[in-house]
Amino acid sequence: MSTTPVNVTVTGAAGQIGYALLFRIASGAMLGPDTPVRLRLLEIPQAVKAAEGTAMELDDCAFPLLDGVDIFDDATAAFDGVNVALLVGARPRGPGMERGDLLAANGGIFGPQGAAINAGAADDVRVLVVGNPANTNALIAASSAPDVPTERFTAMMRLDHNRALAQLAQKTGTGVADVTNVTIWGNHSAKQYPDVAHATIGGRPAPEVIGDDAWVTDTFIPTVAKRGAAIIDARGASSAASAANAAIDHVRDWVLGTPAGEWTSVGMVSDGSYGVPEGLISGFPAVSTGGAWEIVQGLSVSETAQAGIDVSVGELTEERDAVKELGLI
Ligand code: NAD
Numbered sequence: 001m002s003t004t005p006v007n008v009t010v011t012g013a014a015g016q017i018g019y020a021l022l023f024r025i026a027s028g029a030m031l032g033p034d035t036p037v038r039l040r041l042l043e044i045p046q047a048v049k050a051a052e053g054t055a056m057e058l059d060d061c062a063f064p065l066l067d068g069v070d071i072f073d074d075a076t077a078a079f080d081g082v083n084v085a086l087l088v089g090a091r092p093r094g095p096g097m098e099r100g101d102l103l104a105a106n107g108g109i110f111g112p113q114g115a116a117i118n119a120g121a122a123d124d125v126r127v128l129v130v131g132n133p134a135n136t137n138a139l140i141a142a143s144s145a146p147d148v149p150t151e152r153f154t155a156m157m158r159l160d161h162n163r164a165l166a167q168l169a170q171k172t173g174t175g176v177a178d179v180t181n182v183t184i185w186g187n188h189s190a191k192q193y194p195d196v197a198h199a200t201i202g203g204r205p206a207p208e209v210i211g212d213d214a215w216v217t218d219t220f221i222p223t224v225a226k227r228g229a230a231i232i233d234a235r236g237a238s239s240a241a242s243a244a245n246a247a248i249d250h251v252r253d254w255v256l257g258t259p260a261g262e263w264t265s266v267g268m269v270s271d272g273s274y275g276v277p278e279g280l281i282s283g284f285p286a287v288s289t290g291g292a293w294e295i296v297q298g299l300s301v302s303e304t305a306q307a308g309i310d311v312s313v314g315e316l317t318e319e320r321d322a323v324k325e326l327g328l329i
Pocket residue numbers: 011012013014015016017018042043044047088089090091092109129130131132133134156157159160188238239240243
């Protein structure tokens with residue numbers, strides 16, 4: 001077992017995703033069975049007491065890999081020495097709140113958190129933004145951290161990716177492990193573009209196994225893209241355990257590598273690939289080798305798929321322009 005614990009900072013630690021996430025990190029599900037972790041929980045002052053309760057429960061689990069838990073209400077302290085930062089805490093959209101209001105409120109969170117990461121994070125810091133609007137919040141945080149390579153700031157598309165795997169497995173009567181190389185392009189929003197063109201199911205091309213192009217267009221794509229809203233409608237609260245699970249999957253694959261021959265979906269900074277303007281944080285097909293994400297290059301993209309990608313990327317561009325206008329990037 002390695003002896004130096006990895007510092008993992010989780011923001012919004014007393015929220016519902018935080019509660020589903022922390023115990024799995026402490027159990028070794030994220031960084032593997034040989035890596036001790038030190039949890040650093042960041043909350044707003046009003047929620048520190050609840051975070052203390054969660055920390056008591058973490059103690060009571062007696063996880064062998066958990067080196068300790070520290071609780072903060074100050075971002076600079078919480079991100080000091082951080083190796084893995086999970087930015088979950090965000091301002092939810094309130095009644096009567098316009099998109100611009102939400103972006104401004106979150107700018108007030110992710111700007112200072114990006115600056116705190118810039119000031120004190122470890123050299124190998126990796127950041128995953130979960131709090132919505134995740135892609136643009138990641139862009140804000142990255143812009144406030146000029147000394148950290150932008151590639152280290154990612155946004156979570158993995159929940160959408162996992163949702164797509166499950167829908168495809170259910171439709172074709174296979175297991176989720178038989179489904180590979182789905183891509184979720186663009187924004188983590190209802191305008192995302194879930195793409196099965198290069199996916200395989202049981203080693204065969206997915207479109208052939210599905211055998212029903214209309215189902216892909218009329219059922220699969222809207223089901224995956226609107227799944228977040230469907231969960232809110234059913235549960236009365238947004239997805240939490242599945243979001244935490246996706247965060248674990250994202251960081252595990254980033255640090256430990258993606259399986260050979262398989263890619264996943266990652267919200268990462270565009271280098272201009274696939275017509276996505278450079279600098280936007282967009283969903284791409286990506287592999288991780290040697291601890292860094294790389295966009296899978298050279299995939300053929302049909303006119304229909306490119307149109308879907310362009311719509312989603314158009315939304316990301318609008319969000320970027322709005323936060324630029326607000327002086328947040
Ligand atoms: P929640 O309201 O249960 O918890 C959010 C927590 O963040 C609260 O405890 C709050 O006190 C805390 N918080 C607010 N501002 C903070 C700040 N400045 N610093 C530290 N903590 C702060 O919400 P949740 O269900 O845990 O969801 C969190 C976010 O994740 C939401 O924005 C939600 O929309 C988003 N989400 C994203 C995905 C995705 O796939 N990217 C999926 C599900 C949910």
